Amino acid sequence: MRFSQILIHTLRDDPADAEVPSHRLLARGGFIVKAAAGLYSYSPLMWRVIKKVFNIVREELDREDAQEVMLPIMQPKELWVSSGRWDRYVADGIMFSLQDRKGADMCLGPTHEEVITSYVNTAVNSYKQLPINLYQIQDKFRDEIRPRFGLMRGREFIMMDAYSFDVDRAGLDNSYQKMDRAYRAIFDRCGVKYTVVDADAGAIGGAGSQEFMVVADTGEDAILYCDACKYAANVEKASAKVTAVADQGEPKPLERHDTPEVRTVEQLQEFFDLPAEVMAKTVLYNATFADREEIVAVMMRGDLEINEVKLCNALDALAVKLADEQQIKKVSGAEVGFAGPVGLNEDVRLLADSTLEKQTNLLTGCNENGVHCLNVNLGRDSSEAEFHELCLARAGDGCPKCDDSLQEVRGIEVGHIFKLGTKYSSAMGATFMAESGKPAPFEMGCYGIGVSRTPAAAVEQHYDDKGIVWPVQIAPFEVVVAFLDKKRDKQVELAMGVYEELQAAGIDVALDDRKMSPGAKFKDLELLGFPVTVVVGRKADEDIVEFGIRKDGEKSEIPVSEAVARCKAALEQLSGPMQ
RNA sequence: CGGGGCGUAGCUUAGCCUGGUAAAGCGCUUGGUUUGGGACCAAGAGACCGGAGGUUCAAAUCCUCUCGCCCCGACCA
Numbered sequence: 001m002r003f004s005q006i007l008i009h010t011l012r013d014d015p016a017d018a019e020v021p022s023h024r025l026l027a028r029g030g031f032i033v034k035a036a037a038g039l040y041s042y043s044p045l046m047w048r049v050i051k052k053v054f055n056i057v058r059e060e061l062d063r064e065d066a067q068e069v070m071l072p073i074m075q076p077k078e079l080w081v082s083s084g085r086w087d088r089y090v091a092d093g094i095m096f097s098l099q100d101r102k103g104a105d106m107c108l109g110p111t112h113e114e115v116i117t118s119y120v121n122t123a124v125n126s127y128k129q130l131p132i133n134l135y136q137i138q139d140k141f142r143d144e145i146r147p148r149f150g151l152m153r154g155r156e157f158i159m160m161d162a163y164s165f166d167v168d169r170a171g172l173d174n175s176y177q178k179m180d181r182a183y184r185a186i187f188d189r190c191g192v193k194y195t196v197v198d199a200d201a202g203a204i205g206g207a208g209s210q211e212f213m214v215v216a217d218t219g220e221d222a223i224l225y226c227d228a229c230k231y232a233a234n235v236e237k238a239s240a241k242v243t244a245v246a247d248q249g250e251p252k253p254l255e256r257h258d259t260p261e262v263r264t265v266e267q268l269q270e271f272f273d274l275p276a277e278v279m280a281k282t283v284l285y286n287a288t289f290a291d292r293e294e295i296v297a298v299m300m301r302g303d304l305e306i307n308e309v310k311l312c313n314a315l316d317a318l319a320v321k322l323a324d325e326q327q328i329k330k331v332s333g334a335e336v337g338f339a340g341p342v343g344l345n346e347d348v349r350l351l352a353d354s355t356l357e358k359q360t361n362l363l364t365g366c367n368e369n370g371v372h373c374l375n376v377n378l379g380r381d382s383s384e385a386e387f388h389e390l391c392l393a394r395a396g397d398g399c400p401k402c403d404d405s406l407q408e409v410r411g412i413e414v415g416h417i418f419k420l421g422t423k424y425s426s427a428m429g430a431t432f433m434a435e436s437g438k439p440a441p442f443e444m445g446c447y448g449i450g451v452s453r454t455p456a457a458a459v460e461q462h463y464d465d466k467g468i469v470w471p472v473q474i475a476p477f478e479v480v481v482a483f484l485d486k487k488r489d490k491q492v493e494l495a496m497g498v499y500e501e502l503q504a505a506g507i508d509v510a511l512d513d514r515k516m517s518p519g520a521k522f523k524d525l526e527l528l529g530f531p532v533t534v535v536v537g538r539k540a541d542e543d544i545v546e547f548g549i550r551k552d553g554e555k556s557e558i559p560v561s562e563a564v565a566r567c568k569a570a571l572e573q574l575s576g577p578m579q
Numbered sequence: 580c581g582g583g584g585c586g587u588a589g590c591u592u593a594g595c596c597u598g599g600u601a602a603a604g605c606g607c608u609u610g611g612u613u614u615g616g617g618a619c620c621a622a623g624a625g626a627c628c629g630g631a632g633g634u635u636c637a638a639a640u641c642c643u644c645u646c647g648c649c650c651c652g653a654c655c656a
Contacts, residue, residue, distance in 0.1 A: 012605055012617065013591045017649050037648065145580085148650085263656060283655055298655095306655065322655070337656045365656075485614050519616035537615055546615085 001477070003512045006044050010524050020218045022459035023150030025468050029528050038147025038155035042452075045476040045528065049455045050158065052474045053190060054137055057160050057449060060185045064178040066133040066162055071115045073138060077105035079114040082428045088318065096141045108141035113424045113446060116163045120442065121430035127167045130432065130442075131175055135162035137451060149218065151456035152412065158452040164445040167434065169421075172443040176208070176419055179447045183212055183415050186449065191471020191575075192414070192458050197223050198233040199416065200309050208419045212449075213411030214457035223411045224393050228404035233393075236309040240406055241398030242391060245277045245301070248361040254342070254381050255374040256366070263337025265302045268372065272363060276302035279363040280356055280376070282339045284323040284331055287315050295323055295331045297344055299352035299364075299378075300391060306353075307392040314351060314388040332367040340365030341382035342373050352378065352385035412457040413450070420444040462551075468529030469550050472574040475508075479567050480530045482512035482521060484537040494545060495536040498563045505564060507571065526550065532570050534563050549574075 009030040017034075018024040026032045031046035042050060058068065077097075080086035089095040089110065096108040109115070116134060124132065140159045147155050164175035180196075187194045192214045199211040211234060213223055224240070225232035233239070262271045269276055279302030287294050296315065300306050312320045325336055331348060332339040341350060343366050356362070362376040378385050395408035425431065425441035434440040450457075455474060462469040472478055479502055483495040495511065502509040510530075512521065518537065525533055533548040539557060547566050548555045551574065558566060 009589090009606095011590055016585085016591070019650070034648090145653095146650095265656085281656060300655080321653080328656080332656095335656095339656060487614085516614095517616085517618055518614060519618075521617090522615075523617050535615085 001510045003480075003510060003514050006510075008043075008045065008514075008524075008528075010527055018150065020149045020152070020460070021463050022152065022218075022456040025459055025463055025527070025529075026150055026456065029468060032150060038144060038153065040151065040154065046455075048476040049470070049474050050452060053451050053454055056186055056189045056473065057137065057451065060182045060189070061133075061135055061160075061162065063185075064133070064182045066135050066179075066182075069134045069136050070138065071109075071112050071119070071136055073109050073141070074106050075109050075112075075115055077107065079118055080107065083114050083117070083424055084427055085114070094142050094144070096143055110140060110142045111446075111448075112136070112161055113163065113420070113444075114428070117424045117428050117430045117442070117444070120163075120165050121425075121428070124165065124432055124442075126433050127435050127440075131164060131166045131171050133162060133164040133175060133178075135160060135447075149456075151452050152218075152220070154452070157450065160449040160451050162447040164447070166443040166445075167432070167440070168443055172419055172421070172445055176417060176445050179417050179445065180210070183417060183447075183449070187212055187214075187414065187454075189473055190454055190458060191473045192454070192461055194414065195223065195225065195232055195409075195411065197225070197411070198237050200234060200237040200313070210417055211411075211413050212415030212417075214414050214454075214461060215409050216412050216457060216460035217410055218460055219410035219412040221411045221413055223409050224395065224397075224406040225409065226399035226402060226404050226406055229399060229402040231399055231401045231406075235393060235408075236307065238393035238406070239389060239400040240391075240393035241400055242301075242304065242355055243398075245355075245359060248278060248359065251360050251377040251380060252375040254376065257372055257374060258370055259372045260370040262370075262372065263335075268302070268363065272372075272374070274363060278302070278359075278361070280341075280352070280359075282341060282344075282365055284328050284339055285311065285320045286323045286327060287312075287317040288319045289317050294349070295327055296320075296349045296351060297331075297339065297341070298390065299341060299350070299356055299385060301353060301355050301359075302363075304353065304355065305392040305394075306390055310388070310390050311351070314386075314390060334365075334367050334369045338365045338367060338369055338371065340367055340373065340376070341378060341385065342366035342376055343368065344382060346383055350383055350385045351390065352387050353390040354387045355391060356385070357387045412453065412460065414454045414457050415447075415449045417447045418445060420446050463529075466523075467527035470529040470531060472531040472571055475529065475531050477510040477530055478508040478571055479532045479534065480510050480512050480525060481534045482525065482536065483540075484518045484521065484535065486513070486515055488540065491536045491540040494540050494543070494560050495534075498534055498536075498545070498560065501564045502567060505568065507567065531574055532567055534567065536560075 011028045014024050015027040018027050031043050032040040034040055095110055098106050137160045139156050141156050144155055147153050166172045166175055194212050194214050197211050197213055199209045222235040224235055224238040265276050280299045283298045285296050287296050308320055328336050360377055363374055364376045366373045397406050399406055422441040431439035431441050458471055459468050481495050481499040483491040485491055499511045531550050535546040543560045544557050545560045545563055547558050549570055
C-alpha cells in the first residue's frame with residue numbers, strides 16, 4: 001500500500017476532549033474520529049489494526065474447535081422476556097430499545113445469550129451433536145452510564161462473544177479450559193501484557209469466572225495480587241486475611257453515651273479515644289430483588305469498608321445501593337450517623353462482616369440521635385446477625401492463600417470467561433436429548449473479548465512522548481519504507497526496491513510516498529507508531545538508508561542491500577512474547 | 580443521577596468580565612522556492628460564535644431555557 005492512497009489525517013495538537021493516552025493518541029493519529037459520546041468511526045489504519053486482532057482471535061478460537069457464526073444485532077423483546085432479562089436491562093437503562101413499524105419492541109443486542117440459546121435449541125437435538133462452541137465478532141450496543149476514554153468504554157463497540165454448549169458439568173469445564181487456553185494465546189499474540197484474575201460471578205451465579213486484564217495505570221478496575229503465590233483477583237471479588245483485633249474480653253454491661261453531633265468513625269475515635277477497629281459502623285442499604293425492595297442493615301468493623309458486590313451476592317439481590325436520608329430516618333428513627341444494631345427494628349435484616357463474628361464489646365450506634373453505645377455484643381444487645389464475608393480487600397492486607405500480602409495494580413478488562421451452567425437453557429427451556437433418553441438443559445459457558453478495546457489497551461501499554469508504539473502483531477503495517485524527496489529519482493528507486501522486496505517476502509509493508517517535508521514525515525511516522533521504518537534520504541546516492549526501530553528509538557545507517565534482512569530480523573525479535 | 584468544566588473555521592485557541600456585527604496559529608487551495616526533524620514567500624477559500632427565546636438602537640459578549648461534549652463521583656453513617 002502507498003500512503004498517498006490511504007486516508008491518513010494526523011493532528012498537530014492533542015484533541016481537547018481526550019485525556020488518557022490511548023484516547024489522545026488514537027484521536028491525534030486519526031485512528032478514531034468521534035461521532036458522538038462513545039461512538040467512533042475507525043480510520044483505514046485503525047481498521048487494519050482491528051482486522052489483525054480479528055485474525056488472531058479467529059485463528060486461536062478455530063484451533064480450539066469453535067465455529068464462527070453471525071447473529072442478529074437487532075433482537076425481539078420476546079427472547080429477552082423468555083430469559084427474564086428484559087425488565088432488568090430496560091430498567092437499568094443499559095439497553096437500546098426501539099420499536100418496529102408495527103409497534104413491536106426490539107433491542108440492539110448488548111449481548112447474545114438469548115439469541116444463541118434459542119438458535120442452538122432449534123439446531124441441536126441430541127447429545128451426539130455436543131459439545132459445540134459458537135462465536136461471532138460484531139458490534140455490541142450498551143447505553144453506558146458514562147462512556148469514556150475513547151475506545152475504552154463505548155456505547156457501540158466490537159466484541160467477540162462465544163458460547164459453549166455441553167452435555168454436563170465436566171464437558172463445560174473442558175470447554176472452559178479450551179477457551180482459557182485460546183485467550184492466553186490471543187493476548188500473547190496481541191502483544192499485550194496481561195494478567196488473569198478471579199472475577200465476581202455477579203447475579204448470574206455459576207461456578208467460575210475469570211477476567212483477562214491488561215495492566216495499565218488508566219485501567220478502570222483494581223486488581224489485588226500476591227507475588228508469592230500468584231493469587232490475583234478483581235477487587236470486587238478479592239478476599240483477604242484481615243488483621244485481627246485484640247481480644248476485648250468477656251462481654252461487659254452495655255453503656256449508653258451522649259455523643260451529640262458525633263457521627264463519623266473519625267469523630268468517634270476522637271470522642272471516645274478508641275481505635276476504629278473496636279467500632280462497628282452500621283450502614284443501611286436498599287436492596288433490590290426481583291419482586292421487591294428491602295432495607296437491610298450491614299455492620300462493618302470501623303476500619304474496614306463494605307464491598308457492595310459481596311453484599312449483593314450475600315443477599316442474592318439484583319442490586320444494592322445506599323439508603324437515602326429519608327429511608328434512613330424512617331428505618332432507624334434517627335438522623336444519618338446514628339444507625340446501629342441496638343434497638344434496630346426487628347423487621348430489618350441485620351448482616352455483619354465475618355470479622356465481627358467473635359468480637360465482643362463493640363462501639364456502635366443505637367438508632368437514637370446523639371447517642372452511641374459501648375460494650376455492644378451482637379445477639380445479646382441486638383437481634384442475631386447473619387455473618388458473611390463483606391469487607392473490601394485492600395493492598396497491604398494478607399493474601400488469602402498464603403502468608404504474603406496483597407498488592408494492587410490497575411487493569412483494563414479485555415476478556416472474560418464464564419461458566420454459566422444452565423441459567424439460560426433452563427429459563428428458556430433449551431434442552432437436548434441426553435444419552436439417558438430424557439431431555440436435559442445445555443450446560444453453557446460464555447466468553448467475551450473486547451476487540452476494539454484491546455488495541456486501545458495495547459496503546460495504554462505501548463506509547464511514548466512521540467506517539468504510539470504498536471506491538472508488531474497488531475500494527476497497521478509492520479514496516480514503512482519512506483523516501484524524503486520525491487524529485488530525487490535515486491531515493492524513489494531505492495525505496496521502491498526495498499518496498500517491493502519486503503512485499504515479496506510476505507511482510508506487511510507500506511510505502512510512504514507522501515509529499516511532505518522530512519521533519520513532518522518523521523513526526524508523523526512516530527506518532528502513527530509503525531514498529532520498523534526504512535527511510536531513504538540524503539545518502540541515497542551512496543546506497544545508504546536509515547533503519548529505525550520505533551520501540552527503542554534506535555536508528556542506524558545501513559547499506560540498502562542489508563535493509564530487507566534487517567527488517568526481517570527486527571520483526572522476528574519484536575514479535576516475541578512481551579516482557 | 581449529583582457535582583464541576585467547556586461549546587467561536589477541519590484542529591488548537593483568543594475575544595466574553597467592561598455589548599458596537601469575529602481574530603490568530605495549524606490545516607486546506609493556487610503559484611513559486613525548498614527537502615534530514617512539524618520549511619519559506621505571495622495570493623486565496625473557510626465560522627451567521629451549539630440551538631431557541633429575552634434585554635438593548637446594537638449581543639459571540641448580558642439574562643432565561645435547551646442541546647451537546649469532557650472530567651469527577653455514585654457520597655460508608
